[in-house]
Amino acid sequence: MISEFIEKNFKHFNAATCLDASNAWVDHLEKGGKMFLTIAGAMSTAEIGISLSELIRNDLVHAICCTGANLEEDIFLLLAKNDYFRVPNYRSLTKKDEAKLYERGYNRVTDTCIPESSAIQLIGKEMLKLWQKAELEDKRYFPHEYFYQLLKNKPLEDLYQGNLENSWVYAAYKKNLPIFVPGWEDSSLGNIFVAKKILKSIKNYGIVKNGFEQLEELSKWYANCQERVGFFQIGGGIAGDFPICVVPLLRQDLKEDVPLWDYFCQISDSTTSYGSYSGATPSEKITWGKLSEETPSFIIESDATIIAPMIFQYVLEKVKKSCLTSIN
Numbered sequence: 001m002i003s004e005f006i007e008k009n010f011k012h013f014n015a016a017t018c019l020d021a022s023n024a025w026v027d028h029l030e031k032g033g034k035m036f037l038t039i040a041g042a043m044s045t046a047e048i049g050i051s052l053s054e055l056i057r058n059d060l061v062h063a064i065c066c067t068g069a070n071l072e073e074d075i076f077l078l079l080a081k082n083d084y085f086r087v088p089n090y091r092s093l094t095k096k097d098e099a100k101l102y103e104r105g106y107n108r109v110t111d112t113c114i115p116e117s118s119a120i121q122l123i124g125k126e127m128l129k130l131w132q133k134a135e136l137e138d139k140r141y142f143p144h145e146y147f148y149q150l151l152k153n154k155p156l157e158d159l160y161q162g163n164l165e166n167s168w169v170y171a172a173y174k175k176n177l178p179i180f181v182p183g184w185e186d187s188s189l190g191n192i193f194v195a196k197k198i199l200k201s202i203k204n205y206g207i208v209k210n211g212f213e214q215l216e217e218l219s220k221w222y223a224n225c226q227e228r229v230g231f232f233q234i235g236g237g238i239a240g241d242f243p244i245c246v247v248p249l250l251r252q253d254l255k256e257d258v259p260l261w262d263y264f265c266q267i268s269d270s271t272t273s274y275g276s277y278s279g280a281t282p283s284e285k286i287t288w289g290k291l292s293e294e295t296p297s298f299i300i301e302s303d304a305t306i307i308a309p310m311i312f313q314y315v316l317e318k319v320k321k322s323c324l325t326s327i328n
Contacts, residue, residue, distance in 0.1 A: 002310060003317040014302050021265040021298035022314040025230065028263045028296070029060060029319060033228045035263075038243060039066035040235030041304060042109045044073035048234075049168035051309040054316055056171040062229075063221060064172065065180040065243040068187025071144060073109075074169040075151075076119035081162035083115040124192040126155050131193065134207040142209045142217070144169075144179035180218050182211045182242040211242075218246050223258055230263030234304045240266070248289040264291055265298040267307050 010019040025035065039048070044066075055061045077084065087093065090111045098108070106113035107120070114120065130146050141149075150156075151173045164170050172179055184190050196202050209217075222229065233240040250256045264282050282297035291297060300307055 001317055002313040003321075006310065006314055014300055017298050017300050018302070018307060018311060019314075021300060022311050022318075024263060024296040024298070025232065025265070025311070025315050026318045026322070028228070028230045029315075030322060031228070033230055033262055034062040034225060035060065035230045035232055036063045036065070036243065036261075037061045038231070038233045038235075038239045039064065039070045040233075040237045040239040042069065042073070042112075043234055043304065043308070044070045044077065044168070045109045045112050045114065046305045047077065047166065048305075048308060049074055049077075049171075050166045051312040052168040053166060053171035055312050056168060056175055056177060058316060058319070059175070060315060060319060061177070063178045063180070065182070065218075065239050067237070067239050068143065068181050068184040068190050070239075071147060071169065071179065071181050071184075072120075072123065072187055072189050073114070074167055075123060075147060076114060078160055078162040078164065078167045078170070079123060079156055080115050080119035083118045083161070085113050087111050087113060120188045120192075122156070122159075123150075124189060126150060127189055127192070128196055128201060129155075131196070131202050131207055135202055135204070140207050140209055142179075142214060143181040143184040144172075146208075148173045148176075178217070178221055180214050180243060182214060183238050184208065184211075215242070215246065215249070218243055219250055219254075222246050223250055223256060228259055228262035231261045231265075233264070233266040233268075234308055236266070236268055244285070244290050245288075252289055260292050261290055261295060263296050265300065267300045267302060267304040267311075269301065269303060 006019055006022070010016055029035065037052075052061070085106075087108065088111060090108070101108055101113060105116040107116060108114075127146060127150070130149050134141060134146075147169055151170055169179075171177075185194065193202075193205075193208065197205060231244060233244075244261065247258065247260055250258045251260075264285070266282070282291060282295075282299060285291045285297075286293060
């Protein structure tokens with residue numbers, strides 16, 4: 001079991017922090033808390049859904065904030081997995097090699113090449129139908145709700161090359177998990193959406209709810225939580241900074257009596273620095289009214305593609321073991 005391996009070997013430095021953060025997550029859940037997860041980077045293309053979907057199915061993650069790329073790339077992979085290919089020697093690619101990939105219709109993310117036609121453009125065609133339908137019905141939806149509609153309507157189900165069980169967006173759809181996607185326009189489908197507006201295939205941008213509306217929705221979600229909420233952050237940027245600010249928004253700007261985040265952990269390979277958000281230590285968040293002195297807080301300076309699946313599996317195993325023990 002991964003949990004036994006981690007407990008035996010992760011004794012010092014970042015490894016020990018990984019174990020401490022994992023156990024603190026388990027403690028938080030066992031006290032009845034909820035966990036809010038943020039996803040930056042290219043984690044969906046790195047197939048984080050294999051481990052994350054299990055957490056979602058087992059009610060161990062309760063809301064997600066992610067970049068537009070992570071939302072869509074999980075579904076790109078579901079649709080066209082067999083058309084992807086890996087470039088093990090990506091570090092030694094020349095500019096000419098990169099140009100050849102582009103000419104073949106591939107977009108490279110580190111060692112993984114995403115097919116433009118069978119993934120991005122095909123999903124774009126189906127999304128256009130949903131956007132046009134929303135416009136005809138005078139309705140508006142959040143970015144993730146269009147993906148939930150796509151999964152519910154199943155227009156491309158016969159073409160799926162990936163395993164539905166490994167799609168974290170599908171797992172979230174089945175649980176009707178709230179997903180917040182700030183800056184959604186910074187994504188492939190966001191680009192397509194703007195192009196369709198310019199081409200007059202759709203008439204207005206308002207059919208997709210904007211970032212302000214997402215922040216208001218997140219504020220309502222947090223304020224209505226009866227349980228204390230933890231914050232697990234993969235990477236940095238808008239996926240992490242956008243949702244964590246909901247607490248000072250509620251407490252300082254709305255004068256609502258809500259608790260601070262009850263747990264904090266960030267996996268980051270950013271150099272520790274007080275001049276950047278991704279590299280700031282958790283203690284800085286105390287001054288912004290996000291965490292307290294007592295909040296269990298951790299920074300794991302490592303590669304999230306390695307560490308996140310290990311933590312997810314550790315938490316899953318420990319919670320399941322705890323449930324079995326309580327039953328017996």
